Amino acid sequence: MTPKSNLKTQKLLTKSKTARYEQRGKFISVLTLALIMVIVIGIIGFILVKGVTMFINDHVSLKDFFLGTNWNPGSTTPSGQPAVGALPMIVGSFGVTLLAALLATPFAIGTAIFMTELSSKKEASFLQMVVELLVGIPSVVYGFIGLTIVVPFVRNTLGGSGFGILSGTFVLFVMILPTIVSMTVDALKSVPNHYRQAAFALGATQWQTIWKVVLRSATPGILTAIVFGMARAFGEALAVQMVIGNAALMPHSLISPASTLTSVLTAGMGNTVMGSLQNNALWSLALVLLTMSLIFNLIVHLIGRKGAFKK
Structure with a gap:
């Protein structure tokens, strides 16, 4: 074999510059994915270990x-056991979350229908800007508005101190509304236009098409939006803490002071000593929050798989 043919063979076996770039890109992507997995597993493992300490060490x-x-x-x-009953906080968290979702869902779906099916492009663009503005407002601003407007309104209308699950529901309603609206708009836009055209061709009215075709086709996406909104509400801390009353008592009405898992965590974590029973109890509450977040994500995946199967 001549030197010239050897050189040609060597060039053919040598990776091109594009191939080297592609290999580097794949390596960086895999490395980034591995780093993210290590961080997530580390966080879950840390909270799990700290969360079960109270049950193992403090019995x-x-x-x-x-x-x-x-x-x-x-x-x-009175029985001599540590007073670490978390049921009031769990009830408070689920109370404000479910009520906020029930209140926000009709408004979100109605707004999304108007933006995608009924409004002009300018009106839809304006509403989209408003929704994005609501998303960008910090939680402390929502909490301050709730403290100065919602709490006095509840106090003057229904009595009591104004602090409670109802005030927390109103604040969370505004906070999760843009999340549900944005995701519902995306779900409605993902419905193929030929579905609408086929319904109109069969003689359906615009509302019949929206109700019978568009909403039913977008149901998995809408359910996903609602679950994401509930997850957002369940994990909210500062705004709810400012209006719910922070009383670790079993709520007997919507206008009685209550507390949530997040409000107790934010109020108490900085006032405990690491390794003490008080600190271990707060980590157990954090484990409950983490578990609920994982459950919400599991529900989202199940809804997504069911919707994909239907399609």
Whole structure:
């Protein structure tokens, strides 16, 4: 083989510059993905270890934690067990989350229908700008508005102190509304136009087409939007803390002061000593929050798989 043919063979076997760039890009992508997985697993593992410490080291039973109604980790119950009943906070978190979702969903779906099916491009663009503005407002601003407007309104209208689940619901309603609206708009836009055209060709009115065709086709996306809104509401801390009252008591009405998992965490984490029962109890609350976040994500994936299967 001549030197010239050897040179040609060597050039053919040598990776091109584009191939080297592609290999580097794949390596960086895999490395980034591995880093993200390590961080996520590390966070979950850390919270899991800290969250179960109270049950292992302090010998608190799951029954006393999840069903107990007395939250005062520095004291004990009449039976001699630590007063770490988290049921009031769990009820408060689910209360404001479910009520906010129930209140926001009709408004969000109606707004999304108007933006995608009924409004002009200018009107849709203006509403989109308003929704994006609501998303960008900090939580503390929502909480301050709730403290100065919502709480006095509830107090003057329904009585009581004004602090409670109802005030938290109104604040969360405004906070999760843009999330549900944006995702619902995307779900409605993803419905193929020939679905609408086929319905019109069969003699359906515009509202019949929206109700019978568009909304039903976009149901998985709308359900996903609602679940994401609930996850947003369940994990909100500062705004809810400012209007709910921060009373670790079982709520007996919507206008009585209550608390959520996040409000107790934010109020107490900086006032406890690492390794103490009070600190371990707060980490157990954080584990409950993490578990609920994972459940919300699992529900989203199940809805997505069901919707993909239907299509």
